Amino acid sequence: MTDDVYIIGAGIHPFGRTDGRSGRDQGVVAVRQALTDAGIAWPDVEFAYGGSAAAGSADIMVNELGLTSVPFINVANGCATGGSALTAARNAIAAGACDIALAVGFDKHPRGAFNAKPSDYGLPEWYGETGMMLTTQFFALKIQRYMALHGISRRTLGLVAEKAFRNGTLCDHAWRRSPVDLDTILNAPMVNDPLTKYMFCSPAEGAVALVLASAKKVRELGSDAVRIASVAFRTRPEGSFEVFAPSISVGGGGKPTEVASRAAFEMAGIGPEDVSVAQLQDTESGAEIMHMAENGFCADGEQEQWLAEGWSEIGGKMPINTDGGCLACGEPIGASGLRQVYENTVQLRGRGGERQVPNGPKVGYSHVYGAPGLSAVAILER
Amino acid sequence: MSALTPIAPGLWTDEAEPRLIGARRADGEIVFPMPDGDAAALVEPVALARRGTLWSWTTQGFEPKEPYSGPQPFQPFLIGYVELPGEVIVETRIVDAAPADLTIGMPMIFAVVAFDAERSTYAFRPERQP
Numbered sequence: 001m002t003d004d005v006y007i008i009g010a011g012i013h014p015f016g017r018t019d020g021r022s023g024r025d026q027g028v029v030a031v032r033q034a035l036t037d038a039g040i041a042w043p044d045v046e047f048a049y050g051g052s053a054a055a056g057s058a059d060i061m062v063n064e065l066g067l068t069s070v071p072f073i074n075v076a077n078g079c080a081t082g083g084s085a086l087t088a089a090r091n092a093i094a095a096g097a098c099d100i101a102l103a104v105g106f107d108k109h110p111r112g113a114f115n116a117k118p119s120d121y122g123l124p125e126w127y128g129e130t131g132m133m134l135t136t137q138f139f140a141l142k143i144q145r146y147m148a149l150h151g152i153s154r155r156t157l158g159l160v161a162e163k164a165f166r167n168g169t170l171c172d173h174a175w176r177r178s179p180v181d182l183d184t185i186l187n188a189p190m191v192n193d194p195l196t197k198y199m200f201c202s203p204a205e206g207a208v209a210l211v212l213a214s215a216k217k218v219r220e221l222g223s224d225a226v227r228i229a230s231v232a233f234r235t236r237p238e239g240s241f242e243v244f245a246p247s248i249s250v251g252g253g254g255k256p257t258e259v260a261s262r263a264a265f266e267m268a269g270i271g272p273e274d275v276s277v278a279q280l281q282d283t284e285s286g287a288e289i290m291h292m293a294e295n296g297f298c299a300d301g302e303q304e305q306w307l308a309e310g311w312s313e314i315g316g317k318m319p320i321n322t323d324g325g326c327l328a329c330g331e332p333i334g335a336s337g338l339r340q341v342y343e344n345t346v347q348l349r350g351r352g353g354e355r356q357v358p359n360g361p362k363v364g365y366s367h368v369y370g371a372p373g374l375s376a377v378a379i380l381e382r
Numbered sequence: 383m384s385a386l387t388p389i390a391p392g393l394w395t396d397e398a399e400p401r402l403i404g405a406r407r408a409d410g411e412i413v414f415p416m417p418d419g420d421a422a423a424l425v426e427p428v429a430l431a432r433r434g435t436l437w438s439w440t441t442q443g444f445e446p447k448e449p450y451s452g453p454q455p456f457q458p459f460l461i462g463y464v465e466l467p468g469e470v471i472v473e474t475r476i477v478d479a480a481p482a483d484l485t486i487g488m489p490m491i492f493a494v495v496a497f498d499a500e501r502s503t504y505a506f507r508p509e510r511q512p
Contacts, residue, residue: 131442131446246414
């Protein structure tokens with residue numbers, strides 16, 4: 001790495017449902033907002049990376065943004081699409097290939113749970129036919145065992161969702177903007193035991209764009225910049241328990257989140273205790289709980305006290321999912337990982353308004369996890 | 383059961399007390415099911431234990447989208463993982479149980495059960511202690 005890389009512009013198209021606007025058009029809105037925020041124009045962008053899981057190729061955006069001959073690489077990497085675009089954009093600048101690069105992610109999914117095709121994941125048809133190929137089941141099976149082993153209560157699952165919807169009310173890009181009380185969450189219809197319908201995020205729509213720049217460009221533009229201290233993207237290690245797994249090793253194994261998290265902390269030269277605000281993958285309530293431990297913020301089982309004491313609230317000792325996370329924003333796959341980085345950029349710049357983390361947060365941590373067992377972590381510093 | 387066709391060939395053995403068919407890799411690790419294609423040449427088929435313990439479980443409360451092809455109208459079902467000691471942890475349907483009956487670590491036994499009017503699939507059920 002030759003030099004530091006910074007985020008100098010961030011744009012977001014509100015998450016949720018926007019009838020009549022394609023996923024890619026939502027991406028264009030986010031890009032224009034990010035360019036304005038960075039104080040640059042589209043022709044200033046020297047390299048672009050972007051993609052979606054279900055809303056088409058990103059490079060077609062040049063039709064709307066301008067035919068500047070910019071090299072625009074389409075990224076198609078499932079749940080890591082946004083994280084991969086960010087990794088590539090950062091590396092292009094760090095390698096000295098350019099001074100300004102764009103990372104954009106967008107998506108638009110139909111309503112209801114994702115339906116995956118077995119053959120896309122190298123699995124036999126019967127696995128899908130018999131009703132075992134559902135991401136929601138994986139999360140339920142993982143948290144069910146985790147709760148039994150580490151003494152996590154159903155109430156704690158409910159508190160995570162209650163916090164998400166409360167934070168969502170303070171966030172203008174969130175989809176769910178109304179609070180939901182704990183009893184309603186706990187007594188809602190069960191989707192996959194122990195998770196009720198308010199404990200799961202839903203597939204949605206939305207877009208995020210980030211403008212990255214070299215130190216030289218930051219000085220030149222006088223940008224309100226946030227430094228990317230590290231980005232680590234990892235696929236699963238041997239023996240890990242992942243979504244869409246007809247069998248698991250009896251020997252146990254590592255986790256892609258643990259591997260990515262360790263690498264990101266090492267690259268940044270800091271530890272979990274240095275983080276002031278975190279955005280953790282919360283596909284459902286249990287995921288946030290398990291990811292608190294997998295990312296090194298607490299020991300297994302301590303989440304029970306964290307949630308009871310409000311330590312992960314916006315005013316707590318380490319706020320988690322300050323914009324309501326996936327639970328309040330929904331999950332447009334291509335945009336979801338970049339939303340976390342967007343939110344940390346907002347927080348570190350002190351532009352969070354009603355949801356601003358107090359006392360000037362200095363380090364923002366984001367973590368995305370997805371099928372078929374991958375994780376991307378980004379650490380931002382002010 | 384003789385009228386039912388297995389949901390896929392090669393998932394379990396054809397014997398009085400059928401067993402799941404796993405695959406032993408060169409490093410000794412067992413996986414399920416047997417892989418197909420080029421990977422099949424790199425593994426040895428192995429009949430798995432009929433008894434194990436419950437590793438985790440959940441309910442399926444809503445009807446999955448395609449390619450799910452279960453009987454209509456949709457009936458909620460249980461799925462889980464059963465650890466076959468020293469072998470592998472397999473994902474499976476759980477039958478003859480309600481959520482309140484299930485505890486992680488409880489003994490489970492293998493069964494071949496009806497999936498719909500024409501097809502059979504594999505499952506585990508709690509092993510009742512005498």
